[in-house]
Amino acid sequence: MMKRKIVVAVTGASGAIYAKLLLDKLLSLQTQVAEVVVVMSDNAKQVWEFELDNNDHQAYPFKFYAKNDFMAPFASGSAKFDTMVVVPCSMGTLGRIASGVSDDLITRAADVILKERRKLILVARDTPFNLIHIRNMQTVTEAGGIICPAIPSYYSKPKTIEELAMTVVSRVIDLVGLENESYRWEGI
Numbered sequence: 001m002m003k004r005k006i007v008v009a010v011t012g013a014s015g016a017i018y019a020k021l022l023l024d025k026l027l028s029l030q031t032q033v034a035e036v037v038v039v040m041s042d043n044a045k046q047v048w049e050f051e052l053d054n055n056d057h058q059a060y061p062f063k064f065y066a067k068n069d070f071m072a073p074f075a076s077g078s079a080k081f082d083t084m085v086v087v088p089c090s091m092g093t094l095g096r097i098a099s100g101v102s103d104d105l106i107t108r109a110a111d112v113i114l115k116e117r118r119k120l121i122l123v124a125r126d127t128p129f130n131l132i133h134i135r136n137m138q139t140v141t142e143a144g145g146i147i148c149p150a151i152p153s154y155y156s157k158p159k160t161i162e163e164l165a166m167t168v169v170s171r172v173i174d175l176v177g178l179e180n181e182s183y184r185w186e187g188i
Contacts, residue, residue: 012043
């Protein structure tokens with residue numbers, strides 16, 4: 001199996017738990033991962049600290065890049081990052097990606113991933129969707145991206161908020177293409 005080079009982008013949408021659990025999971029799957037890099041918006045840091053009551057995002061051993069660091073390697077297709085996950089993905093970020101607006105490192109990296117025909121996974125975190133959101137999701141999907149809304153499943157009978165959120169993160173890990181021990185629907 002090819003080791004993945006993954007960009008994790010965190011926006012200011014509610015749902016910092018998804019980003020935290022994804023980063024935790026990527027740490028545990030390091031034998032399958034060549035590199036993980038992270039970029040967070042300013043709002044993402046604030047939401048993380050508010051929702052999770054900590055600033056543990058600073059403690060991860062991954063390389064972090066500033067939101068306007070256009071010299072980051074993954075701002076160019078020549079760096080060969082094969083996967084990008086935006087988690088959680090605000091509707092504003094989704095709209096800028098759909099429109100091709102590369103006004104920060106997150107949207108530039110997403111543009112690069114799409115133009116290079118690599119894997120872009122947007123964990124959309126908003127509800128309800130308006131028609132603009134739906135059309136932006138359609139545009140990203142037609143461009144090759146994957147919309148994976150942060151909609152948890154219940155058939156694994158999660159007992160904690162973390163277990164519930166992990167149903168989404170496990171789906172993201174599957175979409176990235178990593179081997180992962182998680183609940184699989186086997187029917188009744």
